Amino acid sequence: MENYEIITKLPTPCYVIDEAALVKNLEILQSVEQKTGCHVLLAQKAFSSYCIYPLIAKYISGTTASGIFEARLAHEEMKNKQIHVFSPAYKDNDFNELLEICDHIVFNSFSQWKHFRDKAKKHIDVEFGLRINPEYSEIETDIYNPCFANSRLGITLDNFEENELEGISGLHFHTMCEQGAETLERTIKVVEEKFGKYLYRMKWLNFGGGHHITKPDYHVDLLVDIINYLKKKYDLQIYIEPGEAVAIDAGFLVTTVLDLTENGMKLAIVDTSAACHMPDVLEMPYRPYIIGSEMPGVLPYTYRLGGPTCLAGDIIGDYSFNNELAVGDKLIFTDMAMYTIVKNNTFNGMPLPSIYQLKTDGSTELIKEFGYEDFKRRL
Numbered sequence: 001m002e003n004y005e006i007i008t009k010l011p012t013p014c015y016v017i018d019e020a021a022l023v024k025n026l027e028i029l030q031s032v033e034q035k036t037g038c039h040v041l042l043a044q045k046a047f048s049s050y051c052i053y054p055l056i057a058k059y060i061s062g063t064t065a066s067g068i069f070e071a072r073l074a075h076e077e078m079k080n081k082q083i084h085v086f087s088p089a090y091k092d093n094d095f096n097e098l099l100e101i102c103d104h105i106v107f108n109s110f111s112q113w114k115h116f117r118d119k120a121k122k123h124i125d126v127e128f129g130l131r132i133n134p135e136y137s138e139i140e141t142d143i144y145n146p147c148f149a150n151s152r153l154g155i156t157l158d159n160f161e162e163n164e165l166e167g168i169s170g171l172h173f174h175t176m177c178e179q180g181a182e183t184l185e186r187t188i189k190v191v192e193e194k195f196g197k198y199l200y201r202m203k204w205l206n207f208g209g210g211h212h213i214t215k216p217d218y219h220v221d222l223l224v225d226i227i228n229y230l231k232k233k234y235d236l237q238i239y240i241e242p243g244e245a246v247a248i249d250a251g252f253l254v255t256t257v258l259d260l261t262e263n264g265m266k267l268a269i270v271d272t273s274a275a276c277h278m279p280d281v282l283e284m285p286y287r288p289y290i291i292g293s294e295m296p297g298v299l300p301y302t303y304r305l306g307g308p309t310c311l312a313g314d315i316i317g318d319y320s321f322n323n324e325l326a327v328g329d330k331l332i333f334t335d336m337a338m339y340t341i342v343k344n345n346t347f348n349g350m351p352l353p354s355i356y357q358l359k360t361d362g363s364t365e366l367i368k369e370f371g372y373e374d375f376k377r378r379l
């Protein structure tokens with residue numbers, strides 16, 4: 001594709017946010033709002049590149065924040081849109097500020113709710129909710145499963161204090177990760193069984209994130225049916241706060257081959273690091289796709305790609321190519337907008353990749369560049 005040509009000309013390493021791909025995702029999310037009257041909120045945790053917030057604001061209802069900084073970012077950069085916040089625990093000072101800039105605040109426990117309740121009740125323009133833990137999830141990786149044993153996230157039915165609900169207008173659950181509407185359907189069944197009697201007393205229910213809505217095989221119609229069913233049965237407003245689904249497949253990370261060596265196999269060192277620039281490759285773990293590559297052994301030349309840090313495990317993965325790699329070659333990783341830029345770090349004194357925007361007209365614009373001072377300031 002011609003766009004790839006343009007982005008291989010950019011100085012590396014760099015992230016390139018793909019505006020057209022974002023719009024495609026946002027149109028799907030907007031259609032869910034339009035078919036149900038629900039509100040879709042960007043989970044900023046996944047993607048906070050606020051240069052794009054004005055575009056996002058044209059399609060969905062607002063954002064959700066994990067704490068004061070994300071809430072402030074939304075307040076400054078996505079004006080006149082909803083701002084929700086959930087944090088496992090709020091600090092007193094942060095809470096005062098959150099009351100001024102958020103319209104929905106979700107608590108993780110009854111003790112937090114009781115701690116802030118008096119202050120909260122003075123703000124009649126803010127709605128307050130509780131995160132529940134339905135103790136049902138289909139996530140197999142513990143680090144991403146809020147329902148694993150002894151989880152600190154959300155209130156279980158055993159710990160639910162039904163006499164303390166005055167002032168609470170909604171419930172929130174977040175128990176999914178990259179999953180389909182079928183998982184949501186099964187989750188809702190459990191939420192209803194356990195917490196259904198409280199839903200009649202609520203104004204809203206928030207489905208959290210983890211919904212793979214913009215993936216081609218996602219059953220958007222089933223999601224629409226579930227939302228409409230709940231709205232009608234309990235007279236609820238529904239919120240859904242995808243992160244990944246907003247920015248999935250909406251960006252690239254471009255890197256340059258720095259050196260080629262051998263040790264039992266061909267090795268390539270590139271100017272981007274798994275540990276610093278795509279930590280989910282090591283955390284999840286997962287294998288990012290490189291344009292023009294295949295699984296090892298499929299095409300004639302297989303390489304193990306690694307970053308320029310001194311971490312032995314800074315390995316991006318094994319890839320095969322049609323041609324031998326050469327020093328100076330550019331490689332393009334796909335799906336690099338979400339959970340990448342927000343997770344960047346300068347471990348090993350690694351530079352932060354610059355950020356470009358690939359516009360719908362095919363041109364690129366430099367959004368941010370970083371240098372030595374950005375590394376030094378944090379230390």
Ligand SMILES: *Cc1c(COP(=O)(O)O)cnc(C)c1O
Nearest residue numbers: 043046174208209210242243244
């Ligand atoms: C992480 C998170 C989200 C977004 O999750 P995605 O998997 O990116 O859709 C939404 N809400 C809460 C509370 C979260 O912790």
